[in-house]
Amino acid sequence: MGVLVIGIGSPFGEDTLGWEAVETLPPISGVNTLTLDRPGAGLIEAMKEQHSVILVDAMDAGGPPGAVHALSMDDLVHPDTTVSSHNLGVVGALALGKAMGVLPPTVHIIGIQMGSTPMPDEIRKSALARIHQQIRDWIS
Amino acid sequence: MSEHAPHMRDIRIEVPVLARVEGEGALELRAREGRIEELRLRIFEPPRYFEKFLEARSWREVPDTVARICGICPVAYQMSAVQALEQAFGLTPSEWVIRNRRLMYCGEWIQSHALHVHLLALPDFLGYDNAIAMAQDHPEAVHRGLALQKLGNDLIRFLGGRSVHPVGVRVGGFHHAPSLEDARALGDRLDQAVDDAEALVGFTAGLDLPVDEQSFTNVALRHDDDYPMYAGRIVSDQGLDISADDYADHFVESHVPHSTALYSHLDGQPYLVGPLARLNLNLDRLSPRTRAALDATGLNWPSRNMFHSLVARAVELLEALQEARRLLEAYAPTDTPYAQVEPRAGEGFGATEAPRGILWHHYRVDDEGKVVTARIVPPTSQNQARMEEDLRQSLEAFGLHHDDDSLRLRGEMVIRNYDPCISCATHFLKVRVDRGEG
Numbered sequence: 001m002g003v004l005v006i007g008i009g010s011p012f013g014e015d016t017l018g019w020e021a022v023e024t025l026p027p028i029s030g031v032n033t034l035t036l037d038r039p040g041a042g043l044i045e046a047m048k049e050q051h052s053v054i055l056v057d058a059m060d061a062g063g064p065p066g067a068v069h070a071l072s073m074d075d076l077v078h079p080d081t082t083v084s085s086h087n088l089g090v091v092g093a094l095a096l097g098k099a100m101g102v103l104p105p106t107v108h109i110i111g112i113q114m115g116s117t118p119m120p121d122e123i124r125k126s127a128l129a130r131i132h133q134q135i136r137d138w139i140s
Numbered sequence: 141m142s143e144h145a146p147h148m149r150d151i152r153i154e155v156p157v158l159a160r161v162e163g164e165g166a167l168e169l170r171a172r173e174g175r176i177e178e179l180r181l182r183i184f185e186p187p188r189y190f191e192k193f194l195e196a197r198s199w200r201e202v203p204d205t206v207a208r209i210c211g212i213c214p215v216a217y218q219m220s221a222v223q224a225l226e227q228a229f230g231l232t233p234s235e236w237v238i239r240n241r242r243l244m245y246c247g248e249w250i251q252s253h254a255l256h257v258h259l260l261a262l263p264d265f266l267g268y269d270n271a272i273a274m275a276q277d278h279p280e281a282v283h284r285g286l287a288l289q290k291l292g293n294d295l296i297r298f299l300g301g302r303s304v305h306p307v308g309v310r311v312g313g314f315h316h317a318p319s320l321e322d323a324r325a326l327g328d329r330l331d332q333a334v335d336d337a338e339a340l341v342g343f344t345a346g347l348d349l350p351v352d353e354q355s356f357t358n359v360a361l362r363h364d365d366d367y368p369m370y371a372g373r374i375v376s377d378q379g380l381d382i383s384a385d386d387y388a389d390h391f392v393e394s395h396v397p398h399s400t401a402l403y404s405h406l407d408g409q410p411y412l413v414g415p416l417a418r419l420n421l422n423l424d425r426l427s428p429r430t431r432a433a434l435d436a437t438g439l440n441w442p443s444r445n446m447f448h449s450l451v452a453r454a455v456e457l458l459e460a461l462q463e464a465r466r467l468l469e470a471y472a473p474t475d476t477p478y479a480q481v482e483p484r485a486g487e488g489f490g491a492t493e494a495p496r497g498i499l500w501h502h503y504r505v506d507d508e509g510k511v512v513t514a515r516i517v518p519p520t521s522q523n524q525a526r527m528e529e530d531l532r533q534s535l536e537a538f539g540l541h542h543d544d545d546s547l548r549l550r551g552e553m554v555i556r557n558y559d560p561c562i563s564c565a566t567h568f569l570k571v572r573v574d575r576g577e578g
Contacts, residue, residue, distance in 0.1 A: 010304075037304055042286075045290055091396070095272045099275035100276075114177055
């Protein structure tokens with residue numbers, strides 16, 4: 001069974017980190033990649049009928065820029081009343097997909113702590129390397 | 141224990157955050173002795189100053205800038221803007237451009253209405269707190285909504301390059317003409333969607349929707365031939381019939397202390413824009429298949445029940461899907477997807493039907509085509525006075541004897557009928573700076 005790695009982001013500032021992590025991932029046998037621009041509920045469609053998905057997204061968890069968080073679905077607290085027309089975020093989309101019973105059996109999430117300004121190259125490279133290693137660890 | 145009968149009790153209700161609407165707003169209600177004394181739809185979303193951002197920018201930048209005002213209706217902002225700028229430059233776009241602008245607009249209606257009906261409104265009428273709770277028992281409804289939304293997004297992407305803040309639109313036309321192959325691939329997906337939307341019309345009409353007849357003025361575009369979307373005159377059921385150029389002579393915006401969005405009145409009165417008003421004023425512009433689906437609901441149209449907005453959205457979804465199929469079937473690529481622009485000083489007006497109602501733009505430009513002034517009136521701010529009027533009437537008709545939770549829920553349901561986009565409505569705040577220099 002293959003693994004789909006999805007980078008989530010937008011073209012703005014450090015929100016590109018999820019895309020960058022996926023685009024720089026060295027080819028791995030059995031792993032497909034995809035980048036999505038603020039997919040909202042479209043994330044559910046992208047994950048449907050997959051066996052194993054790894055999501056990579058910039059996040060703000062209060063740590064230092066470049067910190068990498070390996071998370072599971074259980075780690076996410078979904079804001080259950082914030083489904084609005086514009087901002088069904090990753091957490092809301094995952095909660096909706098779970099309620100519909102269409103999420104893959106395995107879902108991992110990697111969050112990269114973003115800062116308000118671009119992080120120095122050294123920190124960035126280090127963060128991307130740790131993300132790539134985490135992906136390899138999960139699929140091995 | 142209160143000394144009053146239940147319907148005479150003092151009520152103070154605050155809904156500090158409105159769920160399932162876009163942007164930051166709140167509802168405050170105070171009632172005494174069975175009458176509403178004060179009702180405020182407070183909009184405190186910060187002002188966004190887009191009109192100021194546009195000043196001194198080139199005409200080339202306007203379509204991409206205004207698309208950023210809204211993540212759900214960027215196409216509407218682009219369409220009203222290019223219309224206005226083309227009028228200012230004396231440019232008439234080709235028939236190819238007009239047809240495909242309408243096609244792209246169909247995509248926006250489809251994704252916006254599909255999301256509203258299935259994820260935002262339906263939980264109210266099926267008895268759930270939100271779409272996530274509803275999805276456990278009604279996954280098929282959510283599936284249908286998401287599939288239709290995706291189709292709408294793909295239609296936007298077809299011409300816009302991407303569905304969020306699309307970049308394919310320019311003054312004069314489109315940057316790029318999509319391939320025939322892509323058009324056919326999209327068209328192949330529409331048959332099933334049309335069938336789904338037809339069933340949705342009957343499904344929404346069959347819901348146990350509250351009966352709440354009210355008196356209000358409907359305002360919408362009206363086109364000679366088409367169900368209004370990209371073009372038409374601004375009409376009302378009170379005899380108004382004007383071009384976009386004359387909008388400011390009839391519609392007046394004003395501030396209220398509790399809102400960062402402007403209120404809008406027509407001849408001093410609140411009015412309604414959006415799907416219900418559009419449908420009420422354009423029943424004779426529906427395609428035969430949509431009209432048949434509407435007639436089969438057994439509901440009386442035009443409707444004075446704001447809760448029929450849900451049915452109106454389903455009807456418009458069916459209409460937009462059929463229109464998109466018709467336009468895609470006739471689609472042919474072109475080598476000239478845009479007309480050359482020759483900037484000149486002037487002014488122009490644009491009015492199109494965003495999913496939530498009329499979106500009006502007015503620009504003055506200099507001889508290089510740089511924006512001198514911009515004015516944008518979105519549908520949610522036009523509906524704001526009507527929403528407050530509706531809330532007052534609806535809650536009194538519902539009965540103030542209901543407990544606070546029931547009143548709160550009914551108030552939220554009334555607001556959600558308008559599918560308000562508060563973020564869109566709050567870029568108008570005028571700021572006066574007192575520097576103490578006088």
